[in-house]
Amino acid sequence: MRAVEKALRVLRLFSEDHPQWSLADIARALGLPKSTTFGLLRTLHSCGLLEAAGPGVYRLGMEAIKLGYVARVSLQLPRFVLALMEDVLEKTGQIVYLAVPYDGRVLYVEALYPPKRRVPYSAVGRTAPMHCTALGKAMLAHMDPEQVRDIVRRHGLPRFTENTLTDPDALEAELEQVRRQGYARDRREHDPMVACVAVPVWARNRQLAGALSVSGPFSVFTDAAAAQFAEILIHTSGELTRYIARPIA
Known part of the structure; x- marks a missing residue:
């Protein structure tokens, strides 16, 4: 449950004003060790919720768009x-x-x-x-x-x-x-x-x-x-x- 909570905290960082985040910035914003943050990012990336926007930089992925559509329909x-x-x-x-x-x-x-x-x-x-x-x-x-x-x-x-x-x-x-x-x-x-x-x-x-x-x-x-x-x-x-x-x- 704690891992899920941390993953959600990562996703909630992304916004219209800040659509891209680096590993270091995410770790700093959430007060997490870089090793823990990297594991979270790797999992979210493998699930399609995040995608690479450059070396060490992430943005929301296609799976997030799909979930947003489903939420709107629901x-x-x-x-x-x-x-x-x-x-x-x-x-x-x-x-x-x-x-x-x-x-x-x-x-x-x-x-x-x-x-x-x-x-x-x-x-x-x-x-x-x-x-x-x-x-x-x-x-x-x-x-x-x-x-x-x-x-x-x-x-x-x-x-x-x-x-x-x-x-x-x-x-x-x-x-x-x-x-x-x-x-x-x-x-x-x-x-x-x-x-x-x-x-x-x-x-x-x-x-x-x-x-x-x-x-x-x-x-x-x-x-x-x-x-x-x-x-x-x-x-x-x-x-x-x-x-x-x-x-x-």
């Missing part, structure tokens, strides 16, 4: 959920995301893109901070206050742009506003070129299931447009509740 989102997201895409012309909270971060589980919007890859499987994304704030606003404080303690409130909320009191004031108005906004807080509007999504048992958003160029998201997008999302969220039996993840 969510078993009802087909009507995608139909509702497609309706939002048609009405807004913006990127539509469905996300869930995962380990104190936003985890994107579905994404639909306008035909003319060029994106290098799908956001599905990607994670993002909660304090500076509309999806994250839409979910934080409806979590237990102690759970929110724990997320802030573990992840902090790092600054990404000049608009990022980095003060806990300012974040709490923002979450209170989200609860009052029924939707959250990202005003270029995570990406200086992007704005977003999001609403919580509820399961039929009234548990928080996730959040739904539209995202696009900040120039499009005027106050009037944001309110219009929010109205569409709030209506769609109500429809989604009929089809989601329990929290998505």
Whole structure:
């Protein structure tokens, strides 16, 4: 069991910001002897979960991609959920995301893109901070206050742009506003070129299931447009509740 736990710790090091790791860096990051780390890497490599990216450098392998696909399929989102997201895409012309909270971060589980919007890859499987994304704030606003404080303690409130909320009191004031108005906004807080509007999504048992958003160029998201997008999302969220039996993840 300890070996499995160590192997999982190795895999969790790989991220969008740090997709490649050397043997020495992994050993240092995990506080493990190089000999132990080498054994773990050799096993993960033989299983296809890691592959060589260069001499002594590793990246996630094809088996990890396959497992990610299986995990996405296993969510078993009802087909009507995608139909509702497609309706939002048609009405807004913006990127539509469905996300869930995962380990104190936003985890994107579905994404639909306008035909003319060029994106290098799908956001599905990607994670993002909660304090500076509309999806994250839409979910934080409806979590237990102690759970929110724990997320802030573990992840902090790092600054990404000049608009990022980095003060806990300012974040709490923002979450209170989200609860009052029924939707959250990202005003270029995570990406200086992007704005977003999001609403919580509820399961039929009234548990928080996730959040739904539209995202696009900040120039499009005027106050009037944001309110219009929010109205569409709030209506769609109500429809989604009929089809989601329990929290998505």
